[in-house]
Amino acid sequence: MALPPRTHYTLHEVTARWGCNIADIAGWADSGRFRIVTGITLVQCGTEIVAGKVVLSPMELLPLFRRCGTGPTEGSVRRIQLPGRSDWLQITDPAGGVTVAIADMLVLAEEVHAFEDENDMVRRVTSGPGATTPYDWEGMNVALIRRIHDDGLPGTQAELVAEMQDWFADQSDGERIPDSRTIRRRITPVWKALRREVE
Structure with missing residues (x-):
C-alpha cells in the first residue's frame, strides 16, 4: 500500500531538491512565492491565544539565512502570522517571543509543487543518480x-x-x-x- 503524498518539506530538503542556497529560499519566501511555516507552543498575542502552525517572516530572521552559511541556526521571533490571515500578530507573552530553529522550518508541499510548476522545474531529488523511489x-x-x-x-x-x-x-x-x-x-x-x- 502506497504512502500518501508528502505534506511538508524542511528548508534543507527544499534546497537539496532545487539545488539552491537557503538564502534563495528566504528571498523567494519574502517576495511571496511561498510561505515558511513552523509550529510553536502556546503564546499570547494581545488578547489572542495562538499555538500550532504559524507563518514566519524571513526578513525578521535574516541572520539565519546567510548565503555564506556562517549564521546561527536558531533565532527569536516576536511577530507571527496565522495561516489564512494577512495581519501579523505581536507576541506579548512570553515577552521575548519564541525561539525557532532552521531545522524546524517548513514549506507546505503544495506550495513547493506550485513553485516547481510555475518555474518549469524538474525534481532533482527523485530523478538524480542513485535516488530511491517506489515508482518505475x-x-x-x-x-x-x-x-x-x-x-x-x-x-x-x-x-x-x-x-x-x-x-x-x-x-x-x-x-x-x-x-x-x-x-x-x-x-x-x-x-x-x-x-x-x-x-
Missing part, C-alpha cells in the same frame, strides 16, 4: 514513448497523465500510483517539445 519511472518512460510512437499525442496533457497513471496501476495492481502532479512534472518537457514540433 524508467518503465513509464518506455510506456510513454511507445504510446506516442503508436498512437501520437492525445488531445490534452491531462489525458496523457491519466494514461500514465493507469499504466502504473496496471503494473502494481493499483498499489503504487504517483499523484498526477508528479507524473505531469516528468512528462511536461516531452509534451512541450512535441507540441512545438506539431505546431
